[in-house]
Amino acid sequence: MKILIFPTSEAAAERVAQQILTTVRAKPQARLGLATGGTMPPVYQRLVTAYRTGQVSFAETLSLNLDEYVGLAPDHPCSYHHFMQDTLFAQTDFAPGHTHLPRGDAPDADVESARYDALIAANGPIDLQLLGLGPNGHIGFNEPSSSLASRTRVKTLTSATLAANKRYFAAGEQPPKYAITVGIGTILDAREIVLLATGPSKAKAAAQMIEGPLSAACPASSLQMHQNTTVVLDAAAAAELQHLDYYHTVHPEGREDAA
Numbered sequence: 001m002k003i004l005i006f007p008t009s010e011a012a013a014e015r016v017a018q019q020i021l022t023t024v025r026a027k028p029q030a031r032l033g034l035a036t037g038g039t040m041p042p043v044y045q046r047l048v049t050a051y052r053t054g055q056v057s058f059a060e061t062l063s064l065n066l067d068e069y070v071g072l073a074p075d076h077p078c079s080y081h082h083f084m085q086d087t088l089f090a091q092t093d094f095a096p097g098h099t100h101l102p103r104g105d106a107p108d109a110d111v112e113s114a115r116y117d118a119l120i121a122a123n124g125p126i127d128l129q130l131l132g133l134g135p136n137g138h139i140g141f142n143e144p145s146s147s148l149a150s151r152t153r154v155k156t157l158t159s160a161t162l163a164a165n166k167r168y169f170a171a172g173e174q175p176p177k178y179a180i181t182v183g184i185g186t187i188l189d190a191r192e193i194v195l196l197a198t199g200p201s202k203a204k205a206a207a208q209m210i211e212g213p214l215s216a217a218c219p220a221s222s223l224q225m226h227q228n229t230t231v232v233l234d235a236a237a238a239a240e241l242q243h244l245d246y247y248h249t250v251h252p253e254g255r256e257d258a259a
């Protein structure tokens with residue numbers, strides 16, 4: 001893993017956006033694995049700006065998102081379909097038939113998981129997989145105890161994740177208890193992975209992911225096994241790392257201390 005530590009969350013998001021733009025400019029038909037969650041809007045805003053200013057086109061790009069809540073239809077305001085439409089797809093020239101997420105409202109979530117896994121296999125490998133990080137170390141909705149070889153399937157969300165994501169739902173509305181998520185094995189098949197984690201709530205998970213043992217207790221530690229992963233942190237998310245001299249620290253003026 002290459003670890004980059006930026007002074008601010010804005011600088012970290014900018015670095016991730018630039019990596020996505022570089023991939024799409026080099027290969028307009030790139031297959032992007034995209035992520036949702038509160039960490040991603042600053043990245044997607046930058047992609048939208050790049051599109052609006054003529055710096056990039058996504059017209060030929062394929063996107064395959066990581067996950068969706070079981071039971072939520074695409075038009076539910078808290079569905080990840082809605083999140084992606086709102087923050088990225090409707091604001092750029094992604095072709096509607098090129099943007100994929102698991103269907104949370106499918107009549108049988110297991111059948112839908114198998115369909116989605118086959119879709120990724122048919123279109124893969126993913127060129128660039130974008131990831132956020134759950135405060136409990138999850139990637140996608142691969143909660144602690146997920147098999148490190150898992151494929152797309154239904155996962156039961158932990159109480160910690162339900163509590164963390166409750167803020168995205170209306171008062172009194174319970175977040176779904178299950179999600180369809182691409183598996184860790186599927187994530188590790190990507191040619192390139194970039195994970196973005198910002199803010200103090202990610203510090204413990206970031207330290208376990210980078211410095212902890214490879215373990216299903218921290219699903220993100222599986223990225224230690226991937227040959228082309230960049231982890232982008234802001235200073236708050238890097239606060240619990242013990243070995244700062246192992247990593248690349250990027251200073252406000254852009255100077256980088258090489259690891």
Ligand SMILES: O=P(O)(O)OC[C@H]1O[C@](O)(CO)[C@@H](O)[C@@H]1O
Pocket residue numbers: 035036037038039040066067131132133134135139140141165
């Ligand atoms: O960015 P957040 O909201 O902290 O979420 C962290 C991760 O958890 C998820 O919400 C679960 O998939 C991801 O979308 C996200 O990458």
